[in-house]
Amino acid sequence: MTALQLRGIKKSFGKTVVLRGVDLDIDGGEVLCITGPSGSGKSTLLRCTNLLITPDAGEIYLDSVRVNQRSVRPEWVRQKIGMVFQSFNLFTHLSARKNVMLALRHSRKVSRAEAEKKAIYELNRVGLGDRMDSFPAQLSGGQQQRVAIARALAMDPEVMLFDEPTSALDAESTHEVLAVMTRLAREGMTMAVVTHEIGFARAVAHQIAFFDNGLIVEQGTPADIFEHPQLERTRAFIQKILR
Amino acid sequence: MTGSPTPSPPLGTDPLGIRSTPSPEPSRRTWIRVARRIFTWHAWSPVVYGAIAVVVGYYALYELGVLGVYRLSYALLILPGILNGFYVSLELVAVYIPLGFGVGFLVGWARTSQSLILRGLGSAYVDFFRSMPPLALIFFASLLGAVALKDTSLDPYTQHNITLWLGVIALGLHTGGYQAEIVRAGILSVPAGQTEAADALGISRIRSMFVVTLPQAFRISLPPLANEFSSVIKDSSYLYIIGWFELAGAGYSYASESFRYHYAEAAIVTWFEVALFFFVLTYIVTRTLRGIEDAFRVPGLEAATL
Numbered sequence: 001m002t003a004l005q006l007r008g009i010k011k012s013f014g015k016t017v018v019l020r021g022v023d024l025d026i027d028g029g030e031v032l033c034i035t036g037p038s039g040s041g042k043s044t045l046l047r048c049t050n051l052l053i054t055p056d057a058g059e060i061y062l063d064s065v066r067v068n069q070r071s072v073r074p075e076w077v078r079q080k081i082g083m084v085f086q087s088f089n090l091f092t093h094l095s096a097r098k099n100v101m102l103a104l105r106h107s108r109k110v111s112r113a114e115a116e117k118k119a120i121y122e123l124n125r126v127g128l129g130d131r132m133d134s135f136p137a138q139l140s141g142g143q144q145q146r147v148a149i150a151r152a153l154a155m156d157p158e159v160m161l162f163d164e165p166t167s168a169l170d171a172e173s174t175h176e177v178l179a180v181m182t183r184l185a186r187e188g189m190t191m192a193v194v195t196h197e198i199g200f201a202r203a204v205a206h207q208i209a210f211f212d213n214g215l216i217v218e219q220g221t222p223a224d225i226f227e228h229p230q231l232e233r234t235r236a237f238i239q240k241i242l243r
Numbered sequence: 244m245t246g247s248p249t250p251s252p253p254l255g256t257d258p259l260g261i262r263s264t265p266s267p268e269p270s271r272r273t274w275i276r277v278a279r280r281i282f283t284w285h286a287w288s289p290v291v292y293g294a295i296a297v298v299v300g301y302y303a304l305y306e307l308g309v310l311g312v313y314r315l316s317y318a319l320l321i322l323p324g325i326l327n328g329f330y331v332s333l334e335l336v337a338v339y340i341p342l343g344f345g346v347g348f349l350v351g352w353a354r355t356s357q358s359l360i361l362r363g364l365g366s367a368y369v370d371f372f373r374s375m376p377p378l379a380l381i382f383f384a385s386l387l388g389a390v391a392l393k394d395t396s397l398d399p400y401t402q403h404n405i406t407l408w409l410g411v412i413a414l415g416l417h418t419g420g421y422q423a424e425i426v427r428a429g430i431l432s433v434p435a436g437q438t439e440a441a442d443a444l445g446i447s448r449i450r451s452m453f454v455v456t457l458p459q460a461f462r463i464s465l466p467p468l469a470n471e472f473s474s475v476i477k478d479s480s481y482l483y484i485i486g487w488f489e490l491a492g493a494g495y496s497y498a499s500e501s502f503r504y505h506y507a508e509a510a511i512v513t514w515f516e517v518a519l520f521f522f523v524l525t526y527i528v529t530r531t532l533r534g535i536e537d538a539f540r541v542p543g544l545e546a547a548t549l
Contacts, residue, residue: 093459
């Protein structure tokens with residue numbers, strides 16, 4: 001079953017055309033990795049998906065419901081789509097536990113006790129049960145990103161979007177975040193991941209989309225894309241990031 | 244003297260200058276640490292600092308030959324009147340600073356709004372109230388009030404009271420203009436990623452303002468707010484001109500009396516006492532804000548403050 005469908009997404013910022021009509025399908029429980037050169041529009045596409053950016057044209061369907069239309073509140077869509085950022089964006093004035101609780105309390109209007117229970121559960125799930133009362137400034141990058149994942153998971157999203165979740169991390173932290181994401185994928189979470197982590201993409205992704213100049217130029221299984229890329233452009237990029 | 248020997252390096256210094264041992268760092272740190280201890284806030288701190296100021300100040304004046312110790316009796320004589328002025332000042336400050344903060348908060352927020360109208364109104368407010376001299380504002384407010392109330396059925400006593408408080412409100416609006424800019428800077432200094440993260444979690448804009456942006460902006464705004472508060476406390480003496488018998492007003496009347504009936508130098512005692520109470524008033528407010536700052540300090544981010 002298709003969890004997320006994008007049809008003809010277009011977006012320009014001023015005169016710069018960033019997305020030129022992107023079509024994309026993600027099935028329930030599927031992991032899609034999006035890769036491609038910087039500035040090709042990968043992040044913009046993710047941000048369009050949860051309506052952080054309003055696309056100029058195109059349709060977005062979440063479980064066959066069109067979400068980018070006037071009658072649908074963006075808040076409702078965002079509660080169903082979790083997002084993890086490159087720069088973590090944890091709320092700096094709140095402890096890890098409160099970071100996770102915040103959205104439950106103020107977006108889903110869950111009671112304090114219930115939100116706390118959920119926060120403890122999710123933080124344990126990402127292996128941070130012992131750092132619940134730490135503040136973001138007291139946590140390493142990898143720990144912060146895991147809190148961010150727990151924060152998104154606490155909303156019980158149907159789809160998780162990851163926007164270069166490990167690009168700001170050192171090798172060890174990258175490993176710990178990817179381990180959490182891998183387990184999440186194995187548990188059947190539907191995920192769209194913008195990443196250059198080829199190892200992760202190869203091992204976990206069901207689909208790889210190669211993005212260039214505002215379009216998906218090549219899409220297929222990891223084996224297709226990494227072993228037998230069809231386009232010269234894809235081949236050149238894969239060569240570069242494998243090295 | 245040719246070929247004078249190179250002076251031997253001071254003890255504990257690496258002759259090659261690669262590393263100096265022991266590092267001067269710890270001792271300097273200790274010095275700072277000790278200084279910090281000394282100036283740590285206690286309930287009795289204003290009393291101690293005040294007493295030190297009185298003794299040192301009085302002794303200095305005595306040594307300069309300006310005053311004799313017998314002038315102390317004059318200082319004590321006028322103390323009740325000065326204290327009365329102090330209470331009035333306290334009352335005024337307790338009204339116009341919170342008023343200014345309320346106005347400043349709303350205007351500062353409006354200045355960061357996406358609505359062009361709100362931004363425009365906010366800018367107009369700030370431009371006007373920051374450019375007007377507080378003295379003129381206070382006169383304007385109370386005189387316009389007096390003219391407007393002249394033909395009403397209110398008794399003169401109430402009319403007078405209203406004009407007095409209009410002056411206080413004018414001062415509140417004046418400091419509101421400055422505080423608005425502090426609030427605006429605080430809001431703008433919260434990284435865009437914070438709002439984006441709240442958006443992505445499905446929190447509405449207005450709620451994320453209150454639970455994400457403002458709590459962080461508030462922490463950033465506290466030091467400049469303390470600055471503005473301590474500055475505007477002294478502006479309370481402007482209110483003397485419309486008839487508030489506050490701290491500076493009490494000072495004026497005693498000083499002029501002392502010129503008339505006593506030695507002229509007694510005026511110095513008066514102003515010294517007034518200054519002392521202004522110090523206490525400002526100290527109470529700024530120290531309270533420092534306390535708030537400490538209470539809301541975010542663990543892991545304390546390095547920035549001393």
